[in-house]
Amino acid sequence: MNREIERLLETNQELENIFEYSFEGILVTDADANIIRVNNVSASFMQLTKEEILRTNVKVLEEKGIFSPSAVLRVLKVGHPVEMIQRAIGGRYVYVRAKPVYDTNGKLNRVISFTRDLTELMMLKKQLEETEDELNQYKRDLHEQMSIEGIISNSERMKAVLHMVRKVAAVNSHVLLLGETGVGKSIIAKAIHQLSEREKEPFYVVNCAALPESLIEVELFGYEGGMFTGAERGGKKGLFEIANGGTLFLDEIGELPIHLQAKLLHVLQEKQFRPVGGTEQLDINVRMITATNRDLKEMVDKGLFREDLYYRLNIFPITIPVLRERREDIIPLAHYFLHQHNTAYNKQVRLSPKVLETFLSYGWEGNVRELQNLIERLVVMADHSVIGMIDLPEHICASSSVKNNTTLKEILAEVEKSIILEVYEKDPSSYKVAEKLGISQTAATRKIKKYVHGK
Template identity: 40%
Template structure:
């Protein structure tokens, strides 16, 4: 029995206020006390439980183990009345003598149910295609989904557990719709600037509990550019329409190339190609590297009556001299040691009835020049090791970036072959001599790579002006590669001058060089822009740059005002 100084009434008053179920037994395992929660759990309506052995109500009770061993048992999971429960059992002592034991029972079946519900809700939010941000009643971030990370560039590790007011002060957002919803307790939509660089529309929705208390704010985020999608598509269509009227699409294999026709120089080249392409006449294309000689060769083949026949391209400088002859002319079985026992058909023979492009023709070895001349004169060819000539009907389009006449004087190129190859000679001017083509080419390749990579970006007029002033030593090839590089490597939505390589700036402004101070400012702006794009948070960018957060904000505001 319990000591007389500890009354049953006192215990009942204490235990009745507890949410968990409480049962007290004496040393004989008889029930002395049971609070209301325990009676509800066991389904007891009357007072018939008093002084009963606990096993009559809970057959799987292990309270006797506590009474026998005198040691407590914590966190034991068991099923009581069909409910999953967590049970703590503790012996009771008075004056060093065990007087009974107390069991505290927590029904965790509801807890598991709510935990599963929470997990389901978290999964729904996570896999939603809409960017979603959730804060609790204190304005602390509790969940951010993947769509939000992808839209904003922020990672959830940066945000979860942080107060919205702190995130605003660090430059993550200029204002918070969650804070406004917590204050006004109603649905609110605002335009928010993310990381000082992207505008989004955010809508905060209050979530109330059964008592009408605001528990959560769930915010959906949409890129504001979606609101202007129709206008942008119209602008794209207008740009493409302008380009479409000044270009020729060439199907080459599985891909399509576009010949941009804008400047008067290129229009003359195109007109000449239109005139001569239908005839089988040999054509020599000359011009600096990267001007598009291969595109011109494709155009010639496409405009000829051989367009449905093979078009074989051979780079004379890319194939080792000792292999070039066998590649061009092929060989018979057993023609030389290591030869294929079945022989091999040459590239010239493969192109029969079609067109052959001989790129870098100026690099062809003299010995092969003699054999090629014979092919052009006799319309026949002989495989290595062969004795029977084969008739050959091919159209030769050759290309070079060298001065062939100079190589003739040096004895490195046969004059008679030159006249055979250059029945029609077409010179392709470098890009620096046809500046009218630069902006159309930029627009064309910018649109081309945006479609290919499925991205939506823009280029500022200031950037285009710098690119137009650049002298383009690599010509169209360099321009194409630079556009592709900027689209995939610059994270910004709009490509600004600071994103251009330094050598483009240097060459563009070579006629009117900036002062040292201006050049330093340009370099500083470039570095800061790259770091801000990388880290999203202005505070983190400032830490990376080793400057104060306020200093960085002031610099960026000054640059924005000077635009």
């Protein structure tokens, strides 16, 4: 008899443990909706102690706004199982399954409710919807505002640049593009060509810094046959002749050797040139666009650049702003490049809101080119559908943290926040966050409330 009682006690304790340690909230009421059993999870949803809940009528809790609507009252009314989503105190959402229990006489004597927290899921759904809305808005913005392929013009400064581009494209004036490396001078040069009446004619690019000094003259002006050992017998046409009728873009014009600057000035003034080793002048009709990241006026003052050539090139200067001074364009550019590389590599990855926030605060010393190269790298290396903070290079994360915080405590808090958001974004569960970061579930829950829910 004692052994039987011992077994019953063990079974009762086992059932009690299952009841208390369930991941779901469990609540049991009698036929009058009075609560007779409740586990800790259910009590935490209601933000009450078990003592405050027991013997309380469900209707009283509903009237106090602890939860609404009541699944128990619904079951007592209809007499069959009910499933619904409740709004719980503290702005939380819970999924409730309630079912009636009948005695041997077929009389309803208990209602058991199982409750699961949906707050994290609902917030993720809301965040996803907001991100999708944001992406759709950016797509609409791109369609409405990007009238030239590859150029984003949300910012007032870039709109002013595009206004000048359209103006100068309609005439044959020489254009000097100014700006730091990576701001998009070559794209602007091509846009000018494509918007001009020379659109269907050749467009050639020469980087004056990429060619050895001994080859630049030959590349630009060509040479007559028999000029030197290894030369083509019939000579070779230079780019001025090949681009005749079209546009020639001379990038890094500040690197052009000074002895060639005089020859270039002659081409601009006379619209003629003479190939290396030739005796006859050839007429040409070429529109020239030049670009530099150097201060040509300063080079003139130092005797490194011809003053007469400078004023000849500087008829229509266009300064392209750096990316850090046109932050309105950063996120649209990021989505533009993301779409490009998703298509190129047959992927469907997207950028998390935290990554976009970091992009806005980063300095972008390499300008648009740095952003474009980074997006390509992130798309290629992505193992998940969402690119998060953990995927960014360390210098971008560090730069963002240092820039926005002034004390070590603030910097560490920002780093902790980034890590919590990153892990939670991929596994929206306090248990998973705790497991991955090696902290207690209580600590994980507290940090999620702080950083994710803002509580």
